[in-house]
Amino acid sequence: MSSLRIAVIGGGAAGFFGAITAAETYPDATVTIYEKSRQVLGKVRVSGGGRCNVTHACFDNRQFIKHYPRGERWLRPLLNQFDAQATVRWFESRGVALKTETDGRMFPTTDSSETIIHCLTRTADRLGVQIRTSCGIAALTPAEDGWTLQLQTGETLTADRVLVAVGGYPQSPSYGWLPPVSHPDVLVSPVPSLFTFNTPDNPLLALAGVSVPNALVSVQGTNQRQNGPLLITHWGFSGPAILRLSAWAARDLAGVDYRFTLRVQWLGDRTEAQIRDGFTLFRQQHPKKLVTSQNPFGLPGRLWDAFCAEASITETTRWSELPGKAQNRLIEKLTNSQFAVSGKSTFKDEFVTCGGIATGSLNPQTLESTTHPGLFFAGEVIDVDGITGGFNFQNAWTTGYIAGRHLGI
Structure with a gap:
């Protein structure tokens, strides 16, 4: 046989x-x-x-x-x-x-x-x-x-x-x-699953290589959300948080042809109230320091500078002089940044x-x-x-x- x-x-x-x-x-x-x-x-x-x-x-x-x-x-x-x-x-x-x-x-x-x-x-x-x-x-x-x-x-x-x-x-x-x-x-x-997001109109693309250790990312209009390290790339966003989101939301994202709004909370699940309290404490402890030179949450300097610029905070503004409206714009950037995603890229x-x-x-x-x-x-x-x-x-x-x-x- x-x-x-x-x-x-x-x-x-x-x-x-x-x-x-x-x-x-x-x-x-x-x-x-x-x-x-x-x-x-x-x-x-x-x-x-x-x-x-x-x-x-x-x-x-x-x-x-x-x-x-x-x-x-x-x-x-x-x-x-x-x-x-x-x-x-x-x-x-x-x-x-x-x-x-x-x-x-x-x-x-x-x-x-x-x-x-x-x-x-x-x-x-x-x-x-x-x-x-x-x-x-x-x-x-x-x-x-x-x-x-x-x-x-x-x-x-x-x-x-x-x-x-x-x-x-x-x-x-x-x-x-x-x-x-x-x-x-x-x-x-x-x-596809495990891919990165393309955001061609992203004002942060010039910061390619900058990362944060624990961002909360979500697909607007769905309950899909993940947290973890986030990396800014030359084409958009990558990092473990994005890859996990692409995996769990694979069918949802294919259904909209990879065109959707990505929401980023740069400080993870910290609430607006917690961030506001952090600003208040930092202002009390460092009133004379320039807002652009140091931030309370340890964000990368280049990223913080970009947020300050988008919030119309000048390089000469001190923490004791930070206007309430500018602070509100900054908090909005930290807790509710939104980016138009139009396509995906293979992750390596x-x-x-x-x-x-x-x-x-x-x-x-x-x-x-x-x-x-x-x-x-x-x-x-x-x-x-x-x-x-x-x-x-x-x-x-x-x-x-x-x-x-x-x-x-």
Whole structure:
């Protein structure tokens, strides 16, 4: 009897983890990874600024899943099989030590994504996993004895089991090579997540590079709001607060074609009354100081200068002389700055897709398609996505592991 033939479509994190797990679980199987580009693990290579944010040091799965705008409930029981702690153990048992940074992100101690890539490729090679690059799939169709893979080169192959781990696609037609998935119960229309906001008329663009540690940002007219570090860029706004907002509001923002009003509260959730009290106290303690030279809240000097200029506060105005109207304008800037957003930009190479293969179309224990036996899915191609911080990689490790464990059943 010939050995089981397992085809893994996609040579990214989920594909490699699925292939490795399958090879370990079914040592007699022939496992082959098919990657459309010339290199495998491309996203691993560039993630985290080339350091690879492997996972997040949150080892309470009830808290961990709160970082997924979509797929939270579906992913929870899967984490019970393979979670962040299991990921750390997996890599450390193969000679890769991880470290935790102050924000919870975990990286290899080498600070190099090549460490992760070498671990995955070396392990796959040791297990006999075959890797074929420049092998895009033109069509995947059920056959009497398994699956037929039509490569974009014209070559035709067969497999008994198939794991699809191709990552996210930006548009629904891109899924057309798969068996029929156009039904909304199978394919959730994809839209981007984790992106920055373009504000071409923003008067603060000249301050590109300036950041504040804890701003509160929201989409006007919705209940979507996030807080955290905010970065002014040459094109608009970025930083963790913006990226989280783009993730949680991904469908809302796609629905308005990324044209909306962004509200920024530069001092987080401090109220107008708290800010006014802060001004009063500062005026009492530093009456002779120039308003533009020092501010009560530790905002970056260039940003404070811009706010003062917009509030018509001159460079010679002292705190004891600050007019009430000017102070009110300044408070309005701090608590209710509004910017017209007209478009988005990709956040480096760490964008993800909101949407994809519907979680309800998969067996929740095995990740096998409920309509196409022998077809499994893992990673970002499934309608699960997290915010930045290692959560999307953890989805890849978890789903790749679980699918890999069941590919031979």
